[in-house]
Amino acid sequence: MARKWRCSLRCRVARLSVRSPADIRLLDRGLSVGEGLAAFNAAHGEAGAIASFLGKVRPDGDVKALELTHYAPLTQPGMESLAQQAIARFSLDGVLAWHRVGVMQPGDAIVLVAAAARHRRDAFDATMFVMDHLKSAAWFWKRERRGSDPDGEWRWVEPRGEDHADLARWTTPD
Amino acid sequence: MARKWRCSLRCRVARLSVRSPADIRLLDRGLSVGEGLAAFNAAHGEAGAIASFLGKVRPDGDVKALELTHYAPLTQPGMESLAQQAIARFSLDGVLAWHRVGVMQPGDAIVLVAAAARHRRDAFDATMFVMDHLKSAAWFWKRERRGSDPDGEWRWVEPRGEDHADLARWTTPD
Amino acid sequence: MAVRILFLGPLSDLAGAGEREVAGPLDWDGLLASVGPQVAGQLRDDRVNVACAGKVLADKTALAAQDGEEVALLPPVSGG
């Protein structure tokens, strides 16, 4: 399946290929949102519904930089397992979850999730399911630097209460 | 706002501009999904969360073509009003809703919806709200042609029961 | 000048045409009498709406179309 969509630089639609049914990546540099979605779309030509989510660093007040650290022995297996849970729970053609680590600037992409399905409800639910788990149940820690001093102090970001509420709804029967 | 993001062909990120806060289009030819999302993303650089949905013609069984007709005096005003409802109901930076009309082939994009917000819940909810209304409460009628005969019979597609259930959830208090 | 009746979606198949013109003014009973029994049967379904001059009527039986206006018959939609 993956090989079918691998294409050369001459291919205009998708310059990279995604793995099917799950394409999970930890990226330590820029996340190519447009190419990722185009490749995902191309890999799931039969899906009637593709939902996606892009999370970016917000230029909140005076936030100048954001750093995401993770624990490698757990992060990638955890994301793979999360994708398999989504595939088991919803009727999906495929799922993509790409997550940045390292230092980012305001406007940079942090996370890209997409789900392809026959019907839109499964695509939406799977995308939200993966995002809610990435926010509260994946092994990432976030800190930010504010103000004008390039050597200014980094502060750890606490989990938001809403994020735990968002996660809890997947453990109660719908 | 729109002018700020208007850019020449040399601009690699977004070759078209989107209107803010709502970009509503009825398109009678190909829908440029990648360019649309890139332009929407560029127009909402401050949004932390961008959700999107792409609906495509499914190569279901022997479906060879799909035609969407609409009633122009109602369709565009209805979609504009829908976008305003979404903006009033959710905390959004902006919303995009592009809908094809005319004859399409399997794999072609029918509808692209995107919402930009501070937090992901608003972005997801607004995208689903707009999609659920476009499926069941916008002035489109769909028919399809199956089988190998290029002059074969067109059959009208009935609304799905799930679509009405999806719509109903927006009229009950959450 | 006349009233133009538009048959949208599957109603165009039942009517055998996408549109027709009738003499105005046109009210609900006149509409039912103008469109043939099959379309008239559909019009009595609550899910079928009627627009006049670009506005969907809250009560379609209150139709009062004048010469030059367009009446659109809108069956249940199936978009996206």
Next chain:
Amino acid sequence: MAVRILFLGPLSDLAGAGEREVAGPLDWDGLLASVGPQVAGQLRDDRVNVACAGKVLADKTALAAQDGEEVALLPPVSGG
């Protein structure tokens, strides 16, 4: 060979370092004694997890790390 203790996220600030090595084997009481009072206080919080050899422990007080294994102290996450 020794047991390597990793302090993830904000715990690295409390520990004053990202990691340290202690002699193995290492159990729960040994861990609490090795990490200083501030980190030990955090470890007693239910929301702080412990992984050993790449697996999160269902019961962190059952820690039994051998020489050469890595013990990761995982505070509440804030991803995406």
